[in-house]
Amino acid sequence: xxxxxxxxxxxxxxxxxxxxxxxxxxxxxxxxxxxxxxxxxxxxxxxxxxxxxxxxxxxxxxxxxxxxxxxxxxxxxxxxxxxxxxxxxxxxxxxxxxxxxxxxxxxxxxxxxx
Amino acid sequence: xxxxxxxxxxxxxxxxxxxxxxxxxxxxxxxxxxxxxxxxxxxxxxxxxxxxxxxxxxxxxxxxxxxxxxxxxxxxxxxxxxxxxxxxxxxxxxxxxxxxxxxxxxxxxxxxxxxxxxxxxxxxxxxxxxxxxxxxxxxxxxxxxxxxxxxxxxxxxxxxxxxxxxxxxxxxxxxxxxxxxxxxxxxxxxxxxxxxxxxxxxxxxxxxxxxxxxxxxxxxxxxxxxxxxxxxxxxxxxxxxxxxxxxxxxxxxxxxxxxxxxxxxxxxxxxxxxxxxxxxxxxxxxxxxxxxxxxxxxxxxxxxxxxxxxxxxxxxxxxxxxxxxxxxxxxxxxxxxxxxxxxxxxxxxxxxxxxxxxxxxxxxxxxxxxxxxxxxxxxxxxxxxxxxxxxxxxxxxxxxxxxxxxxxxxxxxxxxxxxxxxxxxxxxxxxxxxxxxxxxxxxxxxxxxxxxxxxxxxxxxxxxxxxxxxxxxxxxxxxxxxxxxxxxxxxxxxxxxxxxxxxxxxxxxxxxxxxxxxxxxxxxxxx
Numbered sequence: 001x002x003x004x005x006x007x008x009x010x011x012x013x014x015x016x017x018x019x020x021x022x023x024x025x026x027x028x029x030x031x032x033x034x035x036x037x038x039x040x041x042x043x044x045x046x047x048x049x050x051x052x053x054x055x056x057x058x059x060x061x062x063x064x065x066x067x068x069x070x071x072x073x074x075x076x077x078x079x080x081x082x083x084x085x086x087x088x089x090x091x092x093x094x095x096x097x098x099x100x101x102x103x104x105x106x107x108x109x110x111x112x113x114x
Numbered sequence: 115x116x117x118x119x120x121x122x123x124x125x126x127x128x129x130x131x132x133x134x135x136x137x138x139x140x141x142x143x144x145x146x147x148x149x150x151x152x153x154x155x156x157x158x159x160x161x162x163x164x165x166x167x168x169x170x171x172x173x174x175x176x177x178x179x180x181x182x183x184x185x186x187x188x189x190x191x192x193x194x195x196x197x198x199x200x201x202x203x204x205x206x207x208x209x210x211x212x213x214x215x216x217x218x219x220x221x222x223x224x225x226x227x228x229x230x231x232x233x234x235x236x237x238x239x240x241x242x243x244x245x246x247x248x249x250x251x252x253x254x255x256x257x258x259x260x261x262x263x264x265x266x267x268x269x270x271x272x273x274x275x276x277x278x279x280x281x282x283x284x285x286x287x288x289x290x291x292x293x294x295x296x297x298x299x300x301x302x303x304x305x306x307x308x309x310x311x312x313x314x315x316x317x318x319x320x321x322x323x324x325x326x327x328x329x330x331x332x333x334x335x336x337x338x339x340x341x342x343x344x345x346x347x348x349x350x351x352x353x354x355x356x357x358x359x360x361x362x363x364x365x366x367x368x369x370x371x372x373x374x375x376x377x378x379x380x381x382x383x384x385x386x387x388x389x390x391x392x393x394x395x396x397x398x399x400x401x402x403x404x405x406x407x408x409x410x411x412x413x414x415x416x417x418x419x420x421x422x423x424x425x426x427x428x429x430x431x432x433x434x435x436x437x438x439x440x441x442x443x444x445x446x447x448x449x450x451x452x453x454x455x456x457x458x459x460x461x462x463x464x465x466x467x468x469x470x471x472x473x474x475x476x477x478x479x480x481x482x483x484x485x486x487x488x489x490x491x492x493x494x495x496x497x498x499x500x501x502x503x504x505x506x507x508x509x510x511x512x513x514x515x516x517x518x519x520x521x522x523x524x525x526x527x528x529x530x531x532x533x534x535x536x537x538x539x540x541x542x543x544x545x546x547x548x549x550x551x552x553x554x555x556x557x558x559x560x561x562x563x564x565x566x567x568x569x570x571x572x573x574x575x576x577x578x579x580x581x582x583x584x585x586x587x588x589x590x591x592x593x594x595x596x597x598x599x600x601x602x603x604x605x606x607x608x609x610x611x612x613x614x615x616x617x618x619x620x621x622x623x624x625x626x627x628x629x630x631x632x633x634x635x636x637x638x639x640x641x
Contacts, residue, residue, distance in 0.1 A: 017279075018154060018255065019154045019156065019157045020153070020154070020157070021152070021153025021154055021157045021158040021159070021162070021306070021308075021309050022153060022308055022309065023153065023256055023278050023279065040308070042303055042305075042306065042307070042308035042309075042342060043303065043305075043341065043342035043343075044157070044162075044163035044305060044306045044342065045163065045404060045407060046157040046162065046163055046236065049236050050157075058407075059411065060341050060343070060407050060408035060411040060412055061340045061341055061408075061412075062303045062340060062341055062342045063340060079411060082410075082411075083403065083404065083407060086403035086404075087234065087236055087237070087403055089236075095219045095237060096234060096237070096400070096403060097218065097219045097220070097221070097233075097234045097237040097238075098219040098220070098221055098222075099221060099400050100165070100221055100232065100234055100400050100401045100402075101221045101223070101229060101397060101400060101401065102167075102232060102397055102398070102400070102401030102402070103390070103393075103394040103397035103398055103401065105347055105350050
């Protein structure tokens, strides 16, 4: 679930508020989005992909963490905006789609490509 | 009157791939189009957050024949060659448009040709949004519809809805409506699926439309425990284990998934992707970066370490049931109403076996194209009088309660989930468990119909809750009616298939649910 909106990175562009398919965010008084409805988050990572300044972090578990993770540590591990980098979005990057040649699946599983 | 009244030739409800294609193709056919989505056109639904193979087959007769024949038996011979051939043609054309019109960056193979057999969801849907807007489609994001509007003859003439980020109602008067609202995964948190609560099927049924194939609704996907990331295909490289590290015999991602389900009833199941060599590992990462998010972020090496897995319900998102279509134009049995993508039944190309991935992706772009074009034609025959028709709202449960008392959406959702999520009820099907589950769901429906009420933005949640209750009842009524095993519908009490039941099952109804064999066009059978 969405856990972090890094205040010092956020440029208040509203992009995450706009793109979140389950409408999790609200605009805060200072323009920085608030995680207003975390329970509605479906852990789809789309907000992270769209954030132009790598200010968001979606934890990989589908329930809230007991404590939000430490922003500095996330940044050090390259996790802030990590998904955006992997799909090759952002200036100077090669779109991940261009490199997406998947494995040839074993014959028995050819019927389920999901 | 609502806070915002719009008129259009064609209204498309749903901003996944089917809705996007429908809107674009309706606009290209000259229609004035409005697309509304519960979330955001570009991120909403099962495709945007994922990656998918596509049923893209070169127009070589032998290859096409093989593609059509490959899954007929799995689907219980309920698919139709005539539809498959059309979908293969349309998908081929649309994928080529993605390359040439949308400049989708397909990977290039060793022969220098683009490989057009797969799509990454975020890139695909971002480009579909751009194309829709360039085509002149007006887009209302975060604006779920809450009911259809019908004219005096019962034809669909628009929809009413709610703009969540503006806290306002809205209405659209249209000559035709395309429902592309997705299937129903019952808020299981399967990747990207929480917007898919079966709303379109409820709205359609409220205007008298029929459904089909609702017994094929028991799709479950493998995911690391406590996560959302479903990518079952990659588990073909997995070995499954008990907690003590011994191998769980018979478990697998395809035929052995029921073994996993049965084991999960009494103990945790662990997994390691130990059958993937180094080359495959790298290819997996390039093809599906999101598959690795749960592992990378939790510090797990899925190729070397055991990790616990679960099965997440995907209902009719990866099942094949949905709104019944009456022809290749994706019309429903209600005039002015069309259905596309997972909202519609995918039996025409999948029969009774999951359309997960490649087939559903092909179906979304093909049925979206046809529904959009047909809706534009229908609106043109009505002309300007379409917007002048007197209309009434068709919505019932969650919108216009019939009794006293007050039920909340959470209560209804929890009651429905208790019957449809458990593996022993929906996956491992037996009449002795399905019948009481359906009885409980009938009670939940009655309560919702009488007492579910909400105001403002909660109307959307109430309608989704009602839609899930309706969906679950059509599923189990159909599952009980099909007293055999066919396709993905496996009955423990009827393990064999019955030649006398080689037909599709239609269903419908709200207060009274009915199920009946589909009549009319005979099914194509295997040669």
